[in-house]
Amino acid sequence: xxxxxxxxxxxxxxxxxxxxxxxxxxxxxxxxxxxxxxxxxxxxxxxxxxxxxxxxxxxxxxxxxxxxxxxxxxxxxxxxxxxxxxxxxxxxxxxxxxxxxxxxxxxxxxxxxxxxxxxxxxxxxxxxxxxxxxxxxxxxxxxxxxxxxxxxxxxxxxxxxxxxxxxxxxxxxxxxxxxxxxxxxxxx
Numbered sequence: 001x002x003x004x005x006x007x008x009x010x011x012x013x014x015x016x017x018x019x020x021x022x023x024x025x026x027x028x029x030x031x032x033x034x035x036x037x038x039x040x041x042x043x044x045x046x047x048x049x050x051x052x053x054x055x056x057x058x059x060x061x062x063x064x065x066x067x068x069x070x071x072x073x074x075x076x077x078x079x080x081x082x083x084x085x086x087x088x089x090x091x092x093x094x095x096x097x098x099x100x101x102x103x104x105x106x107x108x109x110x111x112x113x114x115x116x117x118x119x120x121x122x123x124x125x126x127x128x129x130x131x132x133x134x135x136x137x138x139x140x141x142x143x144x145x146x147x148x149x150x151x152x153x154x155x156x157x158x159x160x161x162x163x164x165x166x167x168x169x170x171x172x173x174x175x176x177x178x179x180x181x182x183x184x185x186x187x188x
Contacts, residue, residue, distance in 0.1 A: 006044050009034065013051045018098035019030045022106055025052070037068060056112045059099035063120075066090045070127055077173035079131055084150055084169035091157045099157050101135065122149055138178060146172050 012033045014181050016025045027048055031038040048177040068086045072079060091100060103120070106113035129140070137143075149172075153163050 006054070008026070009041065009044055010051065010054055014055050014059075014098050014102065016102040017052070017055065017106070022102075022109070033188055049077070052110075053112070055099070055102070056116065059096075059102070060116060062092070063099065063116075066093065066096060070130060072131065075173065076135050076176055077170040079135065080173050081127075081166040081170035083127060083131055084165045087150065087154055088157060088165045091154045104155055104158055112113055121147075124154075132176075135176070142176065 009030065013030055014023060016029060016033060020029075025048060027038050027041050030048075030051070031041055034041075045054075070079075071082055074082075090096060103113045103116045107117040110115070125143065125147040129143040130148065132139075132143040132146070146148070146169075149168075153168060154163055156163060157165075
C-alpha cells in the first residue's frame with residue numbers, strides 16, 4: 001500500500017487511539033493498520049511520541065476552528081439551549097469526534113490530553129458564565145453547576161450515549177427561573 005503522506009498515518013494512529021485505546025498504538029500496530037512495513041513509518045516520523053504530539057497539535061487546531069459566537073438574545077431556555085446545542089454539534093462532529101475521544105479517554109494518563117480536557121472545560125465554563133451573567137444571575141455556583149453537568153452530558157456523547165441536551169438546557173433554565181421566584185418570595 002502506498003502511503004500518501006503524514007495525514008494518512010496520523011488518521012490511522014488517531015483511529016487506533018480513539019477506538020482501540022492508547023495501549024494499542026505502537027509503530028508495529030500502526031504499520032499493520034496501514035499495510036506497510038514498520039521501518040517505512042520511520043521515513044515519516046521518528047517515534048510514536050512524535051505521532052501522538054502531531055495528533056494533539058492537529059486536533060487542537062481543528063477543535064479551535066470549531067469555535068462559535070454566543071447569542072445572548074431570547075429567553076434563558078433559548079440561550080442555554082443554543083449554547084448546549086452548539087457544543088453538542090462539536091462533540092458529535094465526525095471530524096472532531098475521534099480526537100475528543102482520545103482527549104477524554106487519556107486525560108488521566110497523558111499530560112497533553114489532561115491539558116486539552118482542561119481547556120475545553122474552561123471554554124465551556126467561561127461561555128456558560130457569560131450566559132448566566134447576561135441573564136442577570138450573579139451566582140457563580142449556577143454557572144459551574146450547568147457547565148459541569150453539560151460537560152458530563154457531552155462526554156456521554158463520546159460513548160454514543162445520546163441525550164437531548166437542548167431539552168436539558170431548557171430544564172436548567174426553568175430551574176433558574178424557579179430558583180429566582182423562590183428567592184424573591186423569601187425577600188421581605
